[in-house]
Each structure stands twice: as C-alpha cells, then as structure tokens.
Amino acid sequence: MMQQHPNYQIINVDSLTYAGNLENLKSIENNPNYTFSKTDITDAQAVDTLFRQGVDVVVNFAAESHVDRSILEPEVFVKTNVLGTQVLLDAAKKYGVTKFVQVSTDEVYGTLGETGLFTEETPLTPNSPYSASKAGGDLLVRAYHETFGLPINITRCSNNYGPYQFPEKLIPLIISRALSDQALPIYGDGLNIRDWLYVEDHCSAIDLVIHQGRIGEVYNIGGNNERTNLHIVKTILQELNKPEALMTYVKDRLGHDRRYGIDPTKITQELGWKPKHHFETGIKETIQWYLNNKEWWSRIQSGEYQDYSTKQYGDRLGDSL
Numbered sequence: 190m191m192q193q194h195p196n197y198q199i200i201n202v203d204s205l206t207y208a209g210n211l212e213n214l215k216s217i218e219n220n221p222n223y224t225f226s227k228t229d230i231t232d233a234q235a236v237d238t239l240f241r242q243g244v245d246v247v248v249n250f251a252a253e254s255h256v257d258r259s260i261l262e263p264e265v266f267v268k269t270n271v272l273g274t275q276v277l278l279d280a281a282k283k284y285g286v287t288k289f290v291q292v293s294t295d296e297v298y299g300t301l302g303e304t305g306l307f308t309e310e311t312p313l314t315p316n317s318p319y320s321a322s323k324a325g326g327d328l329l330v331r332a333y334h335e336t337f338g339l340p341i342n343i344t345r346c347s348n349n350y351g352p353y354q355f356p357e358k359l360i361p362l363i364i365s366r367a368l369s370d371q372a373l374p375i376y377g378d379g380l381n382i383r384d385w386l387y388v389e390d391h392c393s394a395i396d397l398v399i400h401q402g403r404i405g406e407v408y409n410i411g412g413n414n415e416r417t418n419l420h421i422v423k424t425i426l427q428e429l430n431k432p433e434a435l436m437t438y439v440k441d442r443l444g445h446d447r448r449y450g451i452d453p454t455k456i457t458q459e460l461g462w463k464p465k466h467h468f469e470t471g472i473k474e475t476i477q478w479y480l481n482n483k484e485w486w487s488r489i490q491s492g493e494y495q496d497y498s499t500k501q502y503g504d505r506l507g508d509s510l
C-alpha cells in the first residue's frame with residue numbers, strides 16, 4: 190500500500206496521457222494526498238502559482254503522447270514535452286521539491302531488431318517527433334540533476350493498455366471500431382511488435398520509484414508481453430465475436446518503429462517490482478471495461494477527435510469515426 194506522504198502533485202496537461210494513468214493511480218491508492226492538477230505546464234505563471242501553494246513531489250505525466258498526431262503536428266509536442274518540462278523543472282528548482290519524477294517512454298531508445306531488449310544504458314535514438322520531444326524532456330530532467338542537483342528519477346515504460354485509454358490508441362481504437370463494424374486500420378504488414386503493460390502495473394512501478402527510487406536513476410518498466418499488432422487485433426475480434434474481414438491493411442506510419450521490448454531487471458532487482466497482469470486476462474478486462482463504459486469513449490469521439498480521425502484515416506480508409 191501507498192505510504193502517507195504530504196501533498197503530491199501529479200500534473201497533467203491534457204487527457205492524452207498514457208492509458209488513464211491518473212485515474213488508475215487515484216483509484217489504486219485512494220490517497221487524498223495525491224493532488225491531480227490540470228495546470229497547463231507551458232504556462233509559466235500558472236505553474237508558479239501552483240507551486241507557491243506548496244508542492245512536495247512532482248510526477249510529470251504531462252505529455253502529448255500520440256505518435257500519429259506528432260507526425261501531423263510536431264510543434265505542439267515540442268511545446269508540451271520539451272518547453273513544458275523545462276517550465277516545471279524551473280518551478281521545482283525555485284521552490285524546492287523532494288523529488289521530481291519524469292514519466293517517459295521506451296520510444297526514446299528507438300527501435301529494436303528481432304533480438305535484444307532496451308536497458309537503461311541503451312543510447313537514445315528517437316525516431317518520431319513524439320519520441321524526440323520526450324527524449325528532449327528527459328535530457329533536460331537529467332541536466333537539472335547534474336547542473337542544479339535537482340533530485341530526480343526518470344521512468345521509461347512500454348505500451349500501456351487498460352481502462353480510460355484515449356480511443357486514438359491501438360487497443361481502444363480497434364475495440365470501438367469493431368463494435369460498430371467499421372474497417373480496422375492495420376499499418377504496414379501488422380507485424381510490428383509492442384511490449385504491452387497493464388496500466389495498474391505501470392502505476393505500481395511509478396509508486397515504488399516515487400518512494401524508493403535512487404536519486405538520479407532511470408528505471409525501465411515493461412510488461413514482458415511482446416505481441417504483434419496482428420495478434421492484438423485478432424484477439425480483440427475473437428473476444429468480441431467479430432469477423433477478421435474487418436481488418437484493413439493501410440499505408441504504413443512514417444518512420445514506424447519495428448519492435449519495442451524492455452528489460453525490467455533493474456526495477457525488479459532494486460525495487461522488487463513485478464507486473465501482476467498477464468496479457469491474456471488484462472486484455473479481456475480491458476475489453477469488458479470498454480463495453481461497460483461506452484458513454485465515456487463515445488463522448489470523446491464526438492469532439493475534436495473527429496477532426497483528427499478524418500485527418501489520420503480519411504485517406505487511408507475513406508472514412509472517419
């Protein structure tokens with residue numbers, strides 16, 4: 190269980206974070222000491238006002254997180270993920286915090302061939318505007334530790350899945366489109382591999398890093414669940430009893446990373462973390478959550494999402510959501 194700790198600030202700039210981490214962290218811990226702030230981290234004045242009220246630990250979940258959107262509009266990614274991180278770091282330095290945890294991604298390491306795994310020593314070789322902006326943020330966090338002695342940790346996770354994930358991401362996109370019998374966009378040959386991590390396992394790892402992570406260290410967090418995209422899509426179709434004929438191969442994502450895989454030895458050995466969820470049960474629970482919460486994701490799809498969907502899929506599929 191969570192130890193008591195006063196006045197956490199978990200800062201989130203928008204709803205496009207990793208698979209509902211905020212909601213899950215709140216529900217797992219049910220801890221009134223977590224404060225979730227939706228302060229825009231690119232607004233230095235608003236951030237200053239927030240910190241003046243007293244902030245002890247910062248967990249920076251704030252991110253523009255979707256690779257496809259970063260290909261359409263890189264600028265907003267640099268603003269939030271690089272400049273926003275610098276604004277937060279300056280406030281953390283000015284007011285003093287006991288820890289600054291940067292929630293990052295395995296995508297900063299680039300792509301893997303058929304073998305090998307990302308370790309914390311793997312050089313940063315980001316391939317998309319999204320991952321480049323996350324790498325930029327990570328390097329600033331590291332630099333504030335080296336230069337100013339800011340007490341930091343960086344976590345780098347693999348692909349999250351679970352409740353509350355924004356419907357642009359592969360799993361909720363496929364579930365929601367399959368439910369209305371729409372074509373399911375498979376980029377390229379569908380054989381790209383991702384290492385799927387249930388969001389609660391990601392949150393439990395972050396919780397450990399907040400409390401026990403050695404200052405200045407990076408921790409990789411992975412699910413040991415490498416799957417091809419085709420496997421993911423076919424599993425969802427089987428579970429929903431929908432035909433594979435819905436799968437539609439479309440033009441590949443530009444710069445599409447072939448494979449991600451994380452070696453979580455460091456966090457396992459140093460902090461005793463282990464993922465609790467197996468993919469086979471986690472995906473069933475996730476599908477059930479989306480079946481039970483159609484109102485939540487339909488509301489999102491009816492807003493700005495439609496414009497994005499038309500831009501992203503209009504040419505590829507000849508439709509939008």
Ligand SMILES: Cc1cn([C@H]2C[C@H](O)[C@@H](COP(=O)(O)OP(=O)(O)O[C@H]3O[C@H](C)C(=O)[C@H](O)[C@H]3O)O2)c(=O)[nH]c1=O
Nearest residue numbers: 254255256294295347348357358359374375376381418
């Ligand atoms: C949306 C979509 C995706 N895909 C493929 C592309 C990828 O190979 C795979 C997963 O795509 P998604 O966009 O859900 O996730 P990634 O690009 O792997 O990145 C995600 O996991 C990392 C760790 C983060 O850091 C990102 O924030 C997070 O978005 O499915 C398709 O084939 N069709 C589609 O319509």
